[in-house]
Amino acid sequence: MASSILSDCSSCATSRLLPLRRALHPPPPRFRPSPGPAPSPRRPLLLAAAAPLPLLPRARRMAALSAAASSADPATVLADASAKIIDGKLVAKQIREEVGVEIARMKDATGVVPGLAVILVGSRKVSQTYVRNKKKACEAVGIKSYEVNLPEDASEYEVIKHIATFNDDPSVHGILVQLPLPRHMNDENILNAVSIEKDVDGFHPVNIGRLAMQGRDPFFVPCTPKGCMELLHRSGVEINGKRAVVIGRSNIVGTPAALLLQKANATVSIVHSKTKNPEEITRQADIIIAAVGVANLVRGSWIKPGAAIIDVGINPVDDPASPRGYRLVGDVCFDEASKVAGAITPVPGGVGPMTIAMLLSNTLDSAKRIHKFK
């Protein structure tokens, strides 16, 4: 089914779809990547921040982010590119620490402990892993987690009944329904049942509508695009007045990312499966958020020199050299892009770790809002 991969950016790389990709990305786009270059064994140096950065700063922090190299971990890459590497793993760790400090401060002042309820339907291993990771992350920062596990054949009514109970529970400040749901359920009915005040995933149409509107603010911003923005902000990437291209228009990444960039006064274009000249449009962008789920789609030739690139894609490609038989690559051809871009997130270790950090941040924000704590 899948061919072996010659290089990160080989056009013959066939990605195997992990469930995460299915959850993150809508039906496969019809881009045709341009022919691949010769394989390159060299990869750029992963640069990491030297010191913790405060929560939600908007100042230029690229210098700090590039001040130190990280030690060997899955995100670590080596060698000679010009792009600064945005270390999402490090930023996510800093955010988790900041959230932990705020939770302790809130608990000391009010006695309130933020609570996150997670509803898991079925026994998909990947979903179970995500839920376990979320639970662990909650515990680490002091968020109390509540979990409901329902069998694969549970009814929509049962799921909605549990949501309703959590909606009314004052110790729960955030409710998350783990996707994907079994096929016999209607995602829309279930997600709409979550109170918008506790919709920490930010998927309710009211939250998306408020995100799109001038002069309104959503209760919650969806975690992955919020993480993308946080990486840009903490990397000192100026957004106001800049050209931005978002590749992909899914409800949970591409569309809200575009709306967030526009709220931050970028001039935004959305590139999608029907776009006739994605390369030409993308090359005009100062900021690229790629969230389309196609391995190595964005080649070096698509990138304006100096652009900042946030790569949301997590695509497994066959790799006989890996013990698992595959490895993860982004939507952006890292080898090529890192030679042209000004800053880039690696895959893994870029946007990935930010999603759970933003979930914790949204849960804290919810508890603060509900209890009017500042």
Add this chain to the structure above:
Amino acid sequence: MASSILSDCSSCATSRLLPLRRALHPPPPRFRPSPGPAPSPRRPLLLAAAAPLPLLPRARRMAALSAAASSADPATVLADASAKIIDGKLVAKQIREEVGVEIARMKDATGVVPGLAVILVGSRKVSQTYVRNKKKACEAVGIKSYEVNLPEDASEYEVIKHIATFNDDPSVHGILVQLPLPRHMNDENILNAVSIEKDVDGFHPVNIGRLAMQGRDPFFVPCTPKGCMELLHRSGVEINGKRAVVIGRSNIVGTPAALLLQKANATVSIVHSKTKNPEEITRQADIIIAAVGVANLVRGSWIKPGAAIIDVGINPVDDPASPRGYRLVGDVCFDEASKVAGAITPVPGGVGPMTIAMLLSNTLDSAKRIHKFK
């Protein structure tokens, strides 16, 4: 305060803001139009449709739209340009007729008469005129209109109480609160009180959210951007896969227009007051929707040859030759644009007449949906 105008596109034209403009457009943008050319006395020929077009067709109809010239009316312009003129007045008339036929069919089959409630607060003359026009348009197609007039000093609570009554009234299928509201009222609180099933203006965040999301549809599409799309469709302008630029990002025109174009598979860029190179970006577009409220902002040099232009702007500029002392111009310099574009709406007589037609269409759709009539 205002200088006299030398030509439609003179850079020294100072627009006087009518209340409509304030209602349609958010705070003034900071574009700096490029220097104006020498005044041109020539204007293009207004071409109108030869025969009624069916409701919501998607086929190419430019040929029909350009088959006959209209007689003398405020929209009529003369002479030699290449662009086809999209006659909004004629299309709106056709839509009103089509809506009237559908309402009669529904009444015959079910006995139900669609009802539209309009709430007017204060005694602003322009608002009174709009409400009167809407009422007349309703009567003409067979929609029963309900009107509540409240004094300028009415409380927010009073307005919301009337909205609640209409929300519960089964003979009312659409509720419209005439904007702008007095300053002591919170627009958001009031507009959010309208049931989303009766929000024929389509301004509720849920409607905007559903418009932004893939796989969801709003209950209602805001009338003016819906009118823009209808003009494009009925003029045979292909949208799928085309580059589109929306100039302006207001909640009631620019933003929903961009979302609609994207839902129709255009590749959309939104140009706004913080955009650094609006001319360059606009020139890439096959479709331009200008909704920024700056007289003659879009010059001929901004336009790709053959592009389709929908001009939402209605800007009064001083004109000593006019009995009223001013005349209305769009956001697009018509004299220049009509020599470059493939199709263009005039001002007045373009988008303007479409808004009420779409309101009637939304009210009919609402009654059909509530009574499950197809």
